Amino acid sequence: MSRPESSLQQGLVVTGHGRHYVVEASDGSRRICHPRGKKSQAVVGDRVQWLAAPTGLDEEGSIEAIAPRRNLFYRQDAVRTKAFAANIDQVLVLLAAEPVFSEEQLAKSLVAAQAAGIEVLIGLNKQDVQAPFERAWQRLRAYRQPWPQEDPGAPAQPLYPVLRLQLDAQHGGSDFAQLRQRLQGRATLVLGPSGVGKSTLINRLIPDAAAQTAEISRALNSGRHTTTVTTWYWLERASGTAVLDSPGFQEFGLNHIRRQDLPRWMPDIGRHATGCRFHNCSHRHEPGCVVRAAVAEDDDAPPAAPQATPPHQALPPIAASRYALYQRLFEQLSS
Numbered sequence: 553m554s555r556p557e558s559s560l561q562q563g564l565v566v567t568g569h570g571r572h573y574v575v576e577a578s579d580g581s582r583r584i585c586h587p588r589g590k591k592s593q594a595v596v597g598d599r600v601q602w603l604a605a606p607t608g609l610d611e612e613g614s615i616e617a618i619a620p621r622r623n624l625f626y627r628q629d630a631v632r633t634k635a636f637a638a639n640i641d642q643v644l645v646l647l648a649a650e651p652v653f654s655e656e657q658l659a660k661s662l663v664a665a666q667a668a669g670i671e672v673l674i675g676l677n678k679q680d681v682q683a684p685f686e687r688a689w690q691r692l693r694a695y696r697q698p699w700p701q702e703d704p705g706a707p708a709q710p711l712y713p714v715l716r717l718q719l720d721a722q723h724g725g726s727d728f729a730q731l732r733q734r735l736q737g738r739a740t741l742v743l744g745p746s747g748v749g750k751s752t753l754i755n756r757l758i759p760d761a762a763a764q765t766a767e768i769s770r771a772l773n774s775g776r777h778t779t780t781v782t783t784w785y786w787l788e789r790a791s792g793t794a795v796l797d798s799p800g801f802q803e804f805g806l807n808h809i810r811r812q813d814l815p816r817w818m819p820d821i822g823r824h825a826t827g828c829r830f831h832n833c834s835h836r837h838e839p840g841c842v843v844r845a846a847v848a849e850d851d852d853a854p855p856a857a858p859q860a861t862p863p864h865q866a867l868p869p870i871a872a873s874r875y876a877l878y879q880r881l882f883e884q885l886s887s
Protein backbone atom coordinates (compact mmCIF):
# COMPACT_ATOMS: atom_id res chain seq x y z
CA MET A 553 0.00 0.00 0.00
CA SER A 554 1.46 3.35 -0.96
CA ARG A 555 0.82 6.36 1.19
CA PRO A 556 0.99 9.95 -0.09
CA GLU A 557 4.14 11.59 1.25
CA SER A 558 3.27 14.59 3.34
CA SER A 559 5.31 17.70 2.67
CA LEU A 560 6.99 20.17 4.99
CA GLN A 561 4.79 23.00 6.18
CA GLN A 562 5.49 26.25 8.00
CA GLY A 563 4.15 26.62 11.51
CA LEU A 564 4.32 28.56 14.76
CA VAL A 565 4.84 26.94 18.15
CA VAL A 566 2.02 28.29 20.31
CA THR A 567 2.74 26.29 23.43
CA GLY A 568 4.72 23.32 24.59
CA HIS A 569 5.03 20.94 27.46
CA GLY A 570 7.81 18.39 27.79
CA ARG A 571 8.38 17.00 24.31
CA HIS A 572 4.92 17.91 23.10
CA TYR A 573 4.33 21.09 21.21
CA VAL A 574 1.22 22.66 19.79
CA VAL A 575 2.02 23.94 16.33
CA GLU A 576 -0.24 26.28 14.42
CA ALA A 577 -0.26 25.88 10.65
CA SER A 578 -0.60 28.85 8.31
CA ASP A 579 -4.34 28.15 7.94
CA GLY A 580 -4.75 28.57 11.71
CA SER A 581 -5.32 24.91 12.47
CA ARG A 582 -3.37 23.44 15.37
CA ARG A 583 -1.91 20.06 16.13
CA ILE A 584 0.46 18.38 18.48
CA CYS A 585 3.95 17.79 17.16
CA HIS A 586 6.99 15.99 18.51
CA PRO A 587 10.45 17.27 17.80
CA ARG A 588 12.48 15.06 15.50
CA GLY A 589 15.60 13.88 17.28
CA LYS A 590 16.64 14.45 20.85
CA LYS A 591 18.44 17.74 20.60
CA SER A 592 15.91 19.99 18.95
CA GLN A 593 14.36 22.08 21.68
CA ALA A 594 11.63 24.26 20.32
CA VAL A 595 10.11 27.04 22.44
CA VAL A 596 6.95 29.09 22.17
CA GLY A 597 7.27 31.60 19.35
CA ASP A 598 9.51 29.39 17.24
CA ARG A 599 8.82 29.30 13.54
CA VAL A 600 9.17 25.69 12.53
CA GLN A 601 8.92 23.34 9.61
CA TRP A 602 6.75 20.41 10.46
CA LEU A 603 5.53 17.28 8.83
CA ALA A 604 2.04 15.94 9.20
CA ALA A 605 1.73 12.22 9.68
CA PRO A 606 0.12 10.43 6.74
CA THR A 607 -3.64 10.59 6.95
CA GLY A 608 -5.26 7.89 8.98
CA LEU A 609 -2.10 6.90 10.80
CA ASP A 610 -1.63 9.36 13.59
CA GLU A 611 -2.90 12.83 14.33
CA GLU A 612 0.47 14.02 15.60
CA GLY A 613 3.08 15.66 13.46
CA SER A 614 6.81 16.12 13.79
CA ILE A 615 8.94 19.24 13.98
CA GLU A 616 11.69 18.86 11.43
CA ALA A 617 13.49 22.19 11.70
CA ILE A 618 13.48 25.39 13.74
CA ALA A 619 13.99 28.64 11.86
CA PRO A 620 16.76 30.99 13.07
CA ARG A 621 15.49 33.06 15.99
CA ARG A 622 15.37 36.84 16.22
CA ASN A 623 15.79 36.56 19.98
CA LEU A 624 15.48 34.09 22.80
CA PHE A 625 14.20 34.65 26.31
CA TYR A 626 15.42 32.71 29.36
CA ARG A 627 14.13 31.82 32.74
CA GLN A 628 15.74 30.18 35.70
CA ASP A 629 14.62 27.32 37.86
CA ALA A 630 16.43 25.86 40.87
CA VAL A 631 18.84 23.95 38.66
CA ARG A 632 19.33 25.67 35.35
CA THR A 633 18.72 28.45 32.92
CA LYS A 634 16.24 27.49 30.26
CA ALA A 635 15.04 29.14 27.10
CA PHE A 636 11.29 29.56 27.11
CA ALA A 637 10.19 31.93 24.38
CA ALA A 638 11.55 33.15 21.07
CA ASN A 639 10.86 35.84 18.48
CA ILE A 640 9.23 38.28 20.86
CA ASP A 641 8.94 41.99 20.10
CA GLN A 642 8.29 43.29 23.56
CA VAL A 643 8.07 42.37 27.23
CA LEU A 644 5.36 43.84 29.43
CA VAL A 645 6.34 43.65 33.10
CA LEU A 646 3.07 43.81 34.99
CA LEU A 647 3.17 45.04 38.57
CA ALA A 648 0.40 46.20 40.86
CA ALA A 649 -0.32 48.43 43.82
CA GLU A 650 -0.70 45.16 45.70
CA PRO A 651 1.09 42.86 46.27
CA VAL A 652 4.14 45.08 46.90
CA PHE A 653 6.64 44.31 44.13
CA SER A 654 10.31 43.46 44.38
CA GLU A 655 12.43 46.06 42.63
CA GLU A 656 15.14 43.45 42.19
CA GLN A 657 12.76 41.17 40.28
CA LEU A 658 11.68 44.11 38.19
CA ALA A 659 15.25 45.13 37.40
CA LYS A 660 16.19 41.56 36.54
CA SER A 661 13.36 41.11 34.11
CA LEU A 662 14.23 44.40 32.42
CA VAL A 663 17.90 43.38 32.15
CA ALA A 664 16.97 39.97 30.74
CA ALA A 665 14.68 41.51 28.13
CA GLN A 666 17.14 44.14 27.06
CA ALA A 667 20.00 41.63 26.89
CA ALA A 668 17.82 39.61 24.53
CA GLY A 669 17.29 42.72 22.40
CA ILE A 670 13.62 42.99 23.33
CA GLU A 671 11.82 46.25 24.07
CA VAL A 672 10.20 46.59 27.48
CA LEU A 673 7.35 48.41 29.11
CA ILE A 674 6.05 48.40 32.66
CA GLY A 675 2.39 48.32 33.66
CA LEU A 676 1.31 49.30 37.15
CA ASN A 677 -2.12 47.81 37.80
CA LYS A 678 -4.82 48.38 40.45
CA GLN A 679 -4.93 52.14 40.14
CA ASP A 680 -8.12 52.05 42.23
CA VAL A 681 -6.22 50.93 45.35
CA GLN A 682 -5.14 54.49 45.84
CA ALA A 683 -2.60 54.82 48.65
CA PRO A 684 -0.68 51.62 47.79
CA PHE A 685 -0.82 52.64 44.13
CA GLU A 686 0.71 56.02 44.94
CA ARG A 687 3.50 54.37 46.93
CA ALA A 688 4.24 51.95 44.09
CA TRP A 689 4.15 54.84 41.59
CA GLN A 690 6.73 56.67 43.69
CA ARG A 691 8.92 53.56 43.89
CA LEU A 692 8.92 53.58 40.11
CA ARG A 693 10.16 57.16 39.93
CA ALA A 694 13.63 56.24 38.63
CA TYR A 695 11.97 54.15 35.90
CA ARG A 696 9.65 56.98 34.85
CA GLN A 697 12.41 59.61 34.92
CA PRO A 698 12.81 61.37 31.55
CA TRP A 699 16.25 60.94 29.98
CA PRO A 700 17.71 62.97 27.14
CA GLN A 701 18.09 60.90 23.98
CA GLU A 702 21.41 60.16 22.28
CA ASP A 703 20.15 62.30 19.41
CA PRO A 704 20.34 65.84 20.85
CA GLY A 705 17.36 66.98 18.76
CA ALA A 706 15.02 64.31 20.16
CA PRO A 707 12.80 65.06 23.16
CA ALA A 708 13.60 63.38 26.50
CA GLN A 709 11.99 59.96 27.02
CA PRO A 710 11.25 58.09 30.23
CA LEU A 711 13.86 55.46 31.09
CA TYR A 712 11.03 52.96 30.55
CA PRO A 713 7.40 53.52 29.58
CA VAL A 714 5.34 53.06 32.77
CA LEU A 715 1.57 52.76 32.31
CA ARG A 716 -1.17 53.25 34.92
CA LEU A 717 -3.73 50.47 34.65
CA GLN A 718 -6.91 49.28 36.28
CA LEU A 719 -7.48 46.08 34.44
CA ASP A 720 -10.62 44.92 36.19
CA ALA A 721 -12.48 48.15 35.40
CA GLN A 722 -14.38 48.89 32.20
CA HIS A 723 -12.04 51.77 31.28
CA GLY A 724 -8.86 49.82 32.02
CA GLY A 725 -7.04 52.70 33.75
CA SER A 726 -5.50 56.04 32.73
CA ASP A 727 -3.09 54.55 30.20
CA PHE A 728 -5.05 51.57 28.91
CA ALA A 729 -5.46 53.10 25.44
CA GLN A 730 -1.70 53.59 25.32
CA LEU A 731 -1.21 49.95 26.30
CA ARG A 732 -3.45 48.81 23.45
CA GLN A 733 -1.53 51.02 21.07
CA ARG A 734 1.81 49.59 22.20
CA LEU A 735 0.55 46.04 21.81
CA GLN A 736 -0.61 46.65 18.24
CA GLY A 737 1.32 44.69 15.62
CA ARG A 738 3.69 43.11 18.13
CA ALA A 739 4.16 39.89 20.03
CA THR A 740 4.26 40.84 23.72
CA LEU A 741 5.37 38.53 26.52
CA VAL A 742 3.59 39.34 29.80
CA LEU A 743 5.71 38.81 32.91
CA GLY A 744 4.86 39.55 36.49
CA PRO A 745 4.56 38.12 39.97
CA SER A 746 1.50 36.27 41.13
CA GLY A 747 -1.63 38.30 41.80
CA VAL A 748 -0.85 41.41 39.75
CA GLY A 749 -3.60 40.80 37.21
CA LYS A 750 -1.96 38.88 34.36
CA SER A 751 -4.98 36.61 33.89
CA THR A 752 -7.28 39.61 34.17
CA LEU A 753 -5.34 41.26 31.34
CA ILE A 754 -5.27 38.18 29.12
CA ASN A 755 -8.99 37.52 29.60
CA ARG A 756 -9.77 41.12 28.88
CA LEU A 757 -7.75 41.18 25.68
CA ILE A 758 -8.72 37.69 24.51
CA PRO A 759 -12.24 36.84 25.64
CA ASP A 760 -11.93 33.17 24.66
CA ALA A 761 -8.51 32.74 26.30
CA ALA A 762 -9.85 30.43 29.01
CA ALA A 763 -11.45 28.20 26.41
CA GLN A 764 -8.26 28.16 24.35
CA THR A 765 -6.13 27.17 27.34
CA ALA A 766 -8.56 24.47 28.36
CA GLU A 767 -8.44 23.04 24.86
CA ILE A 768 -4.66 23.18 24.77
CA SER A 769 -4.19 21.52 28.13
CA ARG A 770 -6.66 18.82 27.16
CA ALA A 771 -4.73 18.27 23.97
CA LEU A 772 -1.39 18.16 25.79
CA ASN A 773 -2.97 16.11 28.53
CA SER A 774 -0.49 17.79 30.79
CA GLY A 775 -2.51 17.38 33.96
CA ARG A 776 -0.85 20.54 35.19
CA HIS A 777 -2.16 23.99 35.88
CA THR A 778 -1.89 25.72 32.56
CA THR A 779 -0.13 28.87 33.71
CA THR A 780 3.02 26.77 34.16
CA VAL A 781 3.12 26.71 30.38
CA THR A 782 3.89 29.73 28.23
CA THR A 783 1.13 30.23 25.67
CA TRP A 784 0.83 32.39 22.57
CA TYR A 785 -2.57 34.10 22.06
CA TRP A 786 -3.55 36.02 18.97
CA LEU A 787 -5.32 39.32 19.45
CA GLU A 788 -5.31 39.92 15.73
CA ARG A 789 -3.56 37.50 13.48
CA ALA A 790 -3.60 39.72 10.41
CA SER A 791 -1.56 42.47 12.08
CA GLY A 792 0.67 40.11 14.03
CA THR A 793 -0.72 41.27 17.38
CA ALA A 794 -0.22 38.62 20.04
CA VAL A 795 0.32 38.30 23.77
CA LEU A 796 2.13 35.51 25.56
CA ASP A 797 1.16 34.46 29.02
CA SER A 798 4.03 33.14 31.08
CA PRO A 799 5.00 31.47 34.32
CA GLY A 800 5.65 33.80 37.25
CA PHE A 801 8.92 35.67 37.31
CA GLN A 802 10.24 34.55 40.66
CA GLU A 803 11.92 31.91 38.50
CA PHE A 804 13.78 34.56 36.67
CA GLY A 805 17.52 34.28 36.23
CA LEU A 806 20.37 36.06 34.56
CA ASN A 807 23.06 33.40 34.64
CA HIS A 808 23.57 33.66 30.91
CA ILE A 809 24.49 37.35 31.19
CA ARG A 810 28.05 38.53 31.77
CA ARG A 811 28.39 41.03 34.57
CA GLN A 812 30.67 43.32 32.61
CA ASP A 813 27.77 43.74 30.17
CA LEU A 814 25.36 44.81 32.91
CA PRO A 815 25.65 48.57 32.27
CA ARG A 816 24.55 48.01 28.68
CA TRP A 817 21.30 46.51 29.96
CA MET A 818 20.78 49.09 32.73
CA PRO A 819 20.50 52.20 30.57
CA ASP A 820 20.73 54.73 33.43
CA ILE A 821 24.04 53.18 34.52
CA GLY A 822 25.18 52.65 30.95
CA ARG A 823 24.51 56.19 29.81
CA HIS A 824 26.82 57.54 32.52
CA ALA A 825 29.43 54.82 32.06
CA THR A 826 31.25 56.40 29.16
CA GLY A 827 33.81 58.62 30.84
CA CYS A 828 35.38 56.48 33.58
CA ARG A 829 39.17 56.63 33.93
CA PHE A 830 39.53 52.87 33.36
CA HIS A 831 37.95 51.40 30.26
CA ASN A 832 37.08 48.21 32.16
CA CYS A 833 35.78 50.08 35.21
CA SER A 834 33.32 47.96 37.22
CA HIS A 835 31.83 51.17 38.65
CA ARG A 836 32.16 49.91 42.22
CA HIS A 837 35.43 51.08 43.71
CA GLU A 838 37.69 52.45 40.99
CA PRO A 839 39.03 56.00 41.19
CA GLY A 840 37.82 58.30 38.46
CA CYS A 841 34.50 56.46 38.14
CA VAL A 842 31.89 58.68 36.53
CA VAL A 843 29.05 56.31 37.43
CA ARG A 844 29.65 56.50 41.18
CA ALA A 845 29.96 60.25 40.95
CA ALA A 846 26.54 60.40 39.31
CA VAL A 847 24.66 58.48 42.01
CA ALA A 848 22.06 60.60 43.81
CA GLU A 849 22.59 61.01 47.57
CA ASP A 850 19.34 59.21 48.28
CA ASP A 851 16.15 58.48 46.42
CA ASP A 852 14.01 60.94 48.33
CA ALA A 853 16.26 63.92 47.73
CA PRO A 854 15.11 66.35 45.07
CA PRO A 855 16.85 65.60 41.78
CA ALA A 856 20.29 67.17 41.69
CA ALA A 857 21.05 69.80 39.10
CA PRO A 858 22.38 68.13 35.98
CA GLN A 859 26.17 67.94 35.95
CA ALA A 860 27.64 70.41 33.56
CA THR A 861 30.76 68.50 32.54
CA PRO A 862 30.63 67.13 29.02
CA PRO A 863 29.90 64.53 27.74
CA HIS A 864 27.44 63.93 30.56
CA GLN A 865 25.71 67.23 30.47
CA ALA A 866 22.03 67.15 31.24
CA LEU A 867 21.97 63.47 32.19
CA PRO A 868 19.85 62.97 35.34
CA PRO A 869 21.59 61.43 38.37
CA ILE A 870 21.42 57.68 38.93
CA ALA A 871 18.89 56.81 41.64
CA ALA A 872 20.57 55.33 44.72
CA SER A 873 18.26 52.31 44.61
CA ARG A 874 19.22 51.61 41.00
CA TYR A 875 22.93 51.81 41.81
CA ALA A 876 22.42 49.45 44.76
CA LEU A 877 20.67 47.04 42.39
CA TYR A 878 23.53 47.32 39.95
CA GLN A 879 25.97 46.33 42.70
CA ARG A 880 23.80 43.43 43.82
CA LEU A 881 23.32 42.07 40.30
CA PHE A 882 27.03 42.50 39.58
CA GLU A 883 27.84 40.31 42.57
CA GLN A 884 25.25 37.71 41.57
CA LEU A 885 26.52 37.34 38.02
CA SER A 886 29.55 35.40 36.98
CA SER A 887 32.42 37.22 35.34
Ligand SMILES: Nc1nc2c(ncn2[C@@H]2O[C@H](COP(=O)(O)OP(=O)(O)OP(=O)(O)O)[C@@H](O)[C@H]2O)c(=O)[nH]1
Pocket residue numbers: 677678679680681717718719720721744745746747748749750751752753779800
Ligand atom coordinates in the same frame (compact mmCIF):
# COMPACT_ATOMS: atom_id res chain seq x y z
N1 LIG B 1 -8.48 46.33 42.85
C1 LIG B 1 -8.12 45.78 41.71
N2 LIG B 1 -8.02 44.45 41.63
C2 LIG B 1 -7.65 43.91 40.46
C3 LIG B 1 -7.39 44.71 39.32
N3 LIG B 1 -7.05 43.87 38.29
C4 LIG B 1 -7.09 42.62 38.81
N4 LIG B 1 -7.45 42.61 40.10
C5 LIG B 1 -7.63 41.47 41.02
O1 LIG B 1 -6.36 40.98 41.42
C6 LIG B 1 -6.45 39.56 41.68
C7 LIG B 1 -5.36 38.84 40.92
O2 LIG B 1 -5.62 38.96 39.52
P1 LIG B 1 -5.18 37.83 38.48
O3 LIG B 1 -5.54 38.32 37.13
O4 LIG B 1 -5.66 36.51 38.90
O5 LIG B 1 -3.59 37.90 38.71
P2 LIG B 1 -2.45 36.99 38.05
O6 LIG B 1 -1.32 37.88 37.81
O7 LIG B 1 -2.98 36.23 36.90
O8 LIG B 1 -2.11 36.02 39.24
P3 LIG B 1 -1.57 34.50 39.17
O9 LIG B 1 -2.63 33.69 38.47
O10 LIG B 1 -1.38 34.15 40.61
O11 LIG B 1 -0.26 34.56 38.41
C8 LIG B 1 -7.85 39.15 41.28
O12 LIG B 1 -8.63 39.07 42.44
C9 LIG B 1 -8.31 40.29 40.39
O13 LIG B 1 -9.71 40.45 40.39
C10 LIG B 1 -7.53 46.13 39.43
O14 LIG B 1 -7.32 46.91 38.49
N5 LIG B 1 -7.88 46.59 40.66
Ligand SMILES: [Zn+2]
Pocket residue numbers: 825828829833834835836838840841842843844
Ligand atom coordinates in the same frame (compact mmCIF):
# COMPACT_ATOMS: atom_id res chain seq x y z
ZN1 LIG C 1 33.09 53.58 36.47
